[in-house]
Amino acid sequence: MENISSAERVSGAALAPAGAGAVTGPPEPRISLASSAKRPGEAVTRVILAVAAGITVVITVGIVVALIIPSIGFFREVSVGEFLFGTRWAPRFADASFGVIPLITATVWTTVMALITAVPLGLGAAVFLSEYAPARLRAILKPVLEILAGVPTVVYGLFALQFVQGTLFRDILHLPTGSFSVLAAGLVMGIMIIPTVASLSEDAMSAVPHAMRQGSAALGANRMQTSIRVVFPAALSGIVAAIVLGISRAIGETMIVAIAAGGQARIVTGPLEQGQTMTGFIANAALGDSRVGSLEFDTLFAVGLLLFAITLLMNFISIRFVRRFREAY
Amino acid sequence: MGIAAEISTPARPLASKGQVKGSEHSARSLIFLGLLWLTLFIAMLALLVLIITTLIQGAPRLDSRLFTEYPASSPARAGARPAILGSIWVIATTAVLTIPLGVAAAVHLEEFADRKNRLNHLIELNVQNLAAIPSVVYGMLALAFLGLIGVQNKNLVIAGATALGLLILPVIIIATREALRSVPADIREASLAVGATPLQTVWRQTLPSAVPGIATGAILALSRALGEAAPLLLLGALVFVSYDPNGLLSGYTTMPIQIFNWTGRPQEQFHVLAAAASILLLALLLAMNGLAIYIRNHFQHRW
Numbered sequence: 001m002e003n004i005s006s007a008e009r010v011s012g013a014a015l016a017p018a019g020a021g022a023v024t025g026p027p028e029p030r031i032s033l034a035s036s037a038k039r040p041g042e043a044v045t046r047v048i049l050a051v052a053a054g055i056t057v058v059i060t061v062g063i064v065v066a067l068i069i070p071s072i073g074f075f076r077e078v079s080v081g082e083f084l085f086g087t088r089w090a091p092r093f094a095d096a097s098f099g100v101i102p103l104i105t106a107t108v109w110t111t112v113m114a115l116i117t118a119v120p121l122g123l124g125a126a127v128f129l130s131e132y133a134p135a136r137l138r139a140i141l142k143p144v145l146e147i148l149a150g151v152p153t154v155v156y157g158l159f160a161l162q163f164v165q166g167t168l169f170r171d172i173l174h175l176p177t178g179s180f181s182v183l184a185a186g187l188v189m190g191i192m193i194i195p196t197v198a199s200l201s202e203d204a205m206s207a208v209p210h211a212m213r214q215g216s217a218a219l220g221a222n223r224m225q226t227s228i229r230v231v232f233p234a235a236l237s238g239i240v241a242a243i244v245l246g247i248s249r250a251i252g253e254t255m256i257v258a259i260a261a262g263g264q265a266r267i268v269t270g271p272l273e274q275g276q277t278m279t280g281f282i283a284n285a286a287l288g289d290s291r292v293g294s295l296e297f298d299t300l301f302a303v304g305l306l307l308f309a310i311t312l313l314m315n316f317i318s319i320r321f322v323r324r325f326r327e328a329y
Numbered sequence: 330m331g332i333a334a335e336i337s338t339p340a341r342p343l344a345s346k347g348q349v350k351g352s353e354h355s356a357r358s359l360i361f362l363g364l365l366w367l368t369l370f371i372a373m374l375a376l377l378v379l380i381i382t383t384l385i386q387g388a389p390r391l392d393s394r395l396f397t398e399y400p401a402s403s404p405a406r407a408g409a410r411p412a413i414l415g416s417i418w419v420i421a422t423t424a425v426l427t428i429p430l431g432v433a434a435a436v437h438l439e440e441f442a443d444r445k446n447r448l449n450h451l452i453e454l455n456v457q458n459l460a461a462i463p464s465v466v467y468g469m470l471a472l473a474f475l476g477l478i479g480v481q482n483k484n485l486v487i488a489g490a491t492a493l494g495l496l497i498l499p500v501i502i503i504a505t506r507e508a509l510r511s512v513p514a515d516i517r518e519a520s521l522a523v524g525a526t527p528l529q530t531v532w533r534q535t536l537p538s539a540v541p542g543i544a545t546g547a548i549l550a551l552s553r554a555l556g557e558a559a560p561l562l563l564l565g566a567l568v569f570v571s572y573d574p575n576g577l578l579s580g581y582t583t584m585p586i587q588i589f590n591w592t593g594r595p596q597e598q599f600h601v602l603a604a605a606a607s608i609l610l611l612a613l614l615l616a617m618n619g620l621a622i623y624i625r626n627h628f629q630h631r632w
Contacts, residue, residue, distance in 0.1 A: 039526065042526055042527070042528050045528055046437075046441055046528070048433065049433050049434070049436050049437035049441060050437050050441070050442075052430050052431075052433035052434040052437060053433075053434040053435075053437040053438050053442070053449075053452050054452065055430065055434065055498075056434060056452060056455055056456050056459060056498065056499065056502070057451065057452055057455055059459060059470075059495055059498070060455050060458070060459060062470055062474070063462070063466060063467075063469075063470050066469060066470045066472075066473035066474065067466075067469065067470075067473075069473070070473065120368060121368045121371055121372050123368075124364060124365050124367070124368025124369070125365075125368050125369050125372060127365055128365040128366070128368070128369055132362065132365060141369065143618075143622055144373065144376070145369075145372060146618075147376060147615070147618060148372065148375070148376055150549075150552060150553070150556070150614055150615075150618055151376075151379065151556070151611065151614070152555075152556030152557070152558070152585050152588075152607075152610055152611075152614065153556065153557075153558065153559070153585075154556075154558050154585040154586075154588045154589050154592070154607070155379070155383065155556075155588070155607045155610065155611060156379075157589070157592065158383070158588065158592050158600075158603055158604065158607060159379045159382065159383065161592065162382070162386065162600060162604075163378070163379075163382045167382075191372070191375045191376075191379075194372050222352060222353050222355070222358050223353060223358070224357065224358040224361040224362070227361075228361075245461060248461050248463075249461070249463075251463070252462070252463025252464070252465065252466070253463070254463065254464065254465045254558075254559035254562075255558050255559055255585070255589065258559075258562075258589075259589065259592055259593070279463065279465055279559070282465055282469070282563070283465065283559060283562055283563075286468070286562050286563040287562070287567060292476040297476075300469070301469060301473070304465070304466060304469045307463060307465075307466065308462065308463075308466050311461065311462060311463055311466075312458065312462075314461075315457075315458045315461040315462070316458065318461070319454065319457050319458065
């Protein structure tokens with residue numbers, strides 16, 4: 001709150017000279033902005049504001065350092081090749097082995113299931129909201145859709161475990177599956193990321209200039225043809241950004257998979273199997289009381305570093321694509 | 330979109346084959362619209378089923394015991410009192426820590442930062458990226474930091490609030506920037522023209538005009554923090570708390586963590602308790618979302 005108090009301090013002292021300058025000084029329009037550099041209170045407050053913005057960079061640097069230092073300890077014990085390409089994940093066993101492939105397969109399965117759910121539903125919703133829905137319907141549908149993103153992930157997890165896996169898959173559909181499955185976790189995760197995919201895609205479609213739709217209509221195309229052949233391709237970079245951001249969220253989601261995907265790290269070969277994802281392992285390992293500096297503690301951070309690296313890559317791809325469509329129109 | 334229908338009418342005699350394919354009421358066009366409706370229907374249905382199943386499962390235990398009792402090994406005597414109080418403590422601390430910082434950062438980026446400056450460009454890119462980092466990573470950051478300063482007991486209200494604060498900081502910055510951006514330049518120029526300094530302009534004109542937008546963003550960000558569990562799991566919040574948390578250095582558990590705990594128990598009655606606590610959490614979050622939308626619709630200036 002320091003910035004606020006100093007702003008108040010500045011405001012009392014600074015008003016008189018500024019007013020006097022405006023009356024007697026030469027009529028240069030920019031004089032008030034330039035003169036602000038001479039006011040110490042104002043300058044200090046601006047520095048405080050800049051520091052607040054700079055803290056965000058400190059956070060990122062902090063994350064990178066916090067993940068890398070314990071990971072160095074981990075990679076002293078385990079080679080990078082063994083970690084990335086090993087096919088057995090058993091960090092707590094007597095004959096411990098640290099191949100991350102089983103965690104990756106579970107993550108890929110849940111993410112793919114989530115995308116199969118979220119991409120068609122999210123894009124369908126986006127096309128409807130952008131191209132078809134009248135303003136009043138949009139005003140109702142958008143907030144309702146946003147609620148899907150606001151449901152706590154533990155509640156989704158409970159829903160995936162009890163209703164989707166328990167009631168729907170086992171009791172109603174009689175699928176050959178156990179207490180957990182990557183399908184149930186992925187499906188529910190997909191529902192969670194529908195608003196992510198929908199809102200960013202809709203932004204991109206709404207940004208397509210109206211003249212393009214009119215041009216398409218003038219050539220005799222109906223709304224479906226205009227949506228599919230004109231608006232969709234024109235908004236493609238924004239749509240790709242939305243999907244990539246959806247992937248990033250699915251990879252990083254923790255509680256749904258910790259509750260509903262299962263806890264055994266094995267290579268997953270089918271959607272009805274259980275499996276431990278990278279985030280599932282992190283959540284699980286966090287429950288054990290591993291001491292700072294122990295191999296268990298370092299393992300947690302090595303997996304966290306891999307997770308961070310993958311989502312960072314996804315985020316930058318997404319930001320790139322968003323820039324492209326913002327620049328295009 | 331009446332334009333499409335109007336314009337296609339004169340084209341009709343020119344292309345008789347295209348008329349069938351190009352009409353708004355052709356079979357393919359109607360199927361397409363039907364599919365779009367179906368996607369929305371499925372999304373809404375999923376939300377509805379989630380709410381209804383949770384309500385049905387949790388209703389039997391949605392009683393006063395949930396608010397007054399402490400966690401217990403017997404489901405009949407168990408409640409979520411410390412978790413509810415813990416959530417209040419953590420979220421209030423998060424709000425106090427994060428909102429002033431986020432607003433200050435947004436004011437710098439939106440009002441003062443030189444767009445051509447490379448550092449500011451980097452900060453902007455960084456904020457966008459921070460918003461998409463998995464929440465569990467923020468828990469790892471806080472965990473590593475606590476290890477660094479040698480804190481043995483991770484289960485502190487202030488540690489949980491810091492992790493959640495870092496998580497929602499980018500959300501608050503982005504929302505505040507959007508609110509500031511929507512204040513017209515005329516207002517700033519008028520303020521500067523009557524002799525106010527740039528900071529006076531921000532403090533007396535721009536920020537007050539942006540308050541509804543900032544409040545909406547802050548409430549939505551806090552509601553996200555309220556429902557978040559992953560970072561707190563890493564910070565040792567999954568503990569048996571049989572007392573009311575009473576300060577920043579107090580031990581705590583929160584509602585999402587309590588729900589996670591009960592979900593993992595084998596007894597069916599604990600799952601009922603988890604559903605009951607979920608109803609409470611959902612109701613709270615819906616109320617916060619509703620408040621945010623209300624503020625946005627009723628207090629936001631239309632320029």
